[in-house]
Amino acid sequence: MVTSRDDFSIAIRSAFLKKGTKQKFSLLALIIVSIILLSLEIINSKSLNFVRSVVKDVIYRTSFITSIPGNSIAPAITKIQNYFEVYEQYETVKSKLEQLENQQNRINYLKVENDKLKKVINVTDIYNYESITTKVLVDKKSPFLKSVILNKGFNSGLKKGMPVLDGHYFVGRITEVNYLSSRALLINDLNSKIPVLIEPMGYQAIMSGTGDKVALLEFLPKNHQLEIGNLVYTSGTDGIFFPGVPIGRVESIEKKFHVRFFSDLSQLYFANVITSKIIESEQ
């Protein structure tokens, strides 16, 4: 290697300013363009947002198409594995079915009882809300950021901040809306902070994403008596999310309290986006 100072500066100049035989742009020019694009990200104008929305829609659709070959291989492998585990699965399913039948009977009784009690205290049903079912278009599993792209955007009435559910379980919220697509930030993302309610104690806390399969419980009350297995719900204190949407169970990891989600966030195929506040039930 050449070590003189002049050669170093020549090499730097050549690397960043020279275009090369087939290069159309120099590195420095493209870095400057990237910096300009980054600066534009801070500006929030209507026309810029429209351009961003169109670009993102096009890239999401392209990404969805290029992901088709890879996505079709994984189910095929799972199918083959399932064939080998059919009998084992049958036995497990059979015993689970028996358990579920017993549970269903209990639930039916509790439901009737719950309806009667609701009438007494005049409370609306938390599951009475309008929602839109969306398909997960792209789920690029970055080790740093946890989000999914949904196939519906503001043409379907989606707005920033709307809660996203997997079945009845809370999994995230809408953070970006384009015309035909939107992005949902999942609750395990490092940047996700959700006010939660822990039952049966009724403690309020903040659930922070860890980038992993669990979230950390922060700002718990002093001298709390949290137990493993306690249920965690949205508290709705921020005014954005509905109260009482189930999230997961309390778990203790390395002397800290975490929430193990009910929903497997790496296996999201469909998601319900809540578009309206709770519909008042008929009194």
Add this chain to the structure above:
Amino acid sequence: MILFRKNFVSRFFNLIPLLILFFLVCSETNFNFEKLSFLSFNLIYIVIFYWVLKNPDILGYGFIFLAGIINDVVIGLPIGVSSITYLVLAGFAAYVRYLTVEPSIIYDWIVFVPSVAVTNSVYFYILRIFFDIEVDYIVLALNAGSTILLYPIIGILFNFLSKIIIVQKNV
């Protein structure tokens, strides 16, 4: 007809690194093993560093910039972050190319270490300082470590591809 076929085959092999790069940024394909977090690696870094170092005409800076934009949109980062990081990495590779007299995979590997370290630092600081996006730097460091460890293996595979490209060009 034969000439056309030869040209087509040669052009196809030339396009492979570019196709790999765009496939990696566009598709959901990821190399992030959830059960073993230390085994997540950034194949895009290896592709960019290797080809800018060995044959910059195959992987143009414009395409690297575009790949960065697509990656930002797909992952959900502010547009321009990945472009800057990829171009900084390409800058390192180009700088080393101008200084190197006798290239070898071991020497490239050694140079790849500071290149990835600086590139990841740029990525981390842009997200953390300018956009206040939290990034777990331990995961980022582990990812960088795995990427560095993997470089020679992928480098050897790319050496084969590079030889095929040269052979096809000279046919």
